[in-house]
Amino acid sequence: MSKINGAVFISVLFLAMTFMPGKVFAHCDTMDGPVVKDAQVALEKNDVTPILKWVKKDAESExxxxxxxxxxxxxxxxQNKEASEKKFFETLIRIHRAGEGASFTGLKPAGEVEPIVAEADKAFDAGSVTELTDKMTHHLTEGVTERFNRAIETRKHKDESVETGREYVEAYVQYIHYVEGIHTAIAGKGGHHEETMQAEHEDHDTKQTRE
Known part of the structure; x- marks a missing residue:
């Protein structure tokens, strides 16, 4: 079973986070993410205030x-400025992600974000979401249409043989799971919760393939 297309899934994921409470930035663990940027400002100004918004109140003291x-x-x-700053960034992001119920796997280099997330930040900085939503709509429509058409085409031959029947079932299941995945992402809780949801969906697809 094929996995949900990465670009489309991230598009839907961003859509879910944008319109739901409790949203968080998907790239909070990168050097060019918003958490580190605020931390850099805080260190330069010697003022912790700019970063407190990224953590829960009960984690402020830490x-x-x-x-x-x-x-x-x-x-x-x-001489140890960079090392001490990196250690602080890692601590801050770990606490931030813990507050969102997500694990911390290490501070990632700048540039290691999904293209759609970079586009989301670009739109945010520009103050207009039109170009972003147009791209997202195109990806979603293209992904659904491709799987729908394949399912329709294979259905025409599903009773010709066991093999063509299996091809139809595979195409149909891919189509249904794809649409289901989109709906689940939009209807989900948003934020880092979606990381777990995506992993569970991919694990489900793997099991389906083995069966």
Whole structure:
């Protein structure tokens, strides 16, 4: 069973996060993500305030403590500035993701984000979402249409042999699962919850293939 097309899934995922409460940035664990950018500003200004919005209230004290340690280390050991800053970024993002119920697998380099997420930020900076939604609509329509047409075409020959029948079933299931995946993403909780949902969906597809 084929997995949901990555670009389309991310498009739907962003759509779900955009219109639902509790949304978070999908690229919060990258060096060019919004969390690190705010952390860099905080360190330069020696003011922890800009980053407190990224963590839950009960985690503020831990962030303040980590921030204080980072600022002291940067001052005492300028040669270790980058290392101390990276350690602080990792701590901040770990706490942020924990607050969203997501795991932290390490700080990722700048540029390691899905193209659709970069487009989302571009639209946000420009103050207009029109171009972004046009691209998303195109991807979604293309993905659904492709699978729909294949299912319709194979249905015409489903009773000719067992093999053509299996081809039809595979195409039909791919079509239904694809649409179901889109609906689940939009109707889901949004945020990092979707990472778990996508993994479960892919695991389901793998099991279907083995069967």
């Amino acid at each position: 962030v303040r403590s980590a921030f204080q340690m980072a600022t002291v280390e940067r001052t005492k050991n300028p």
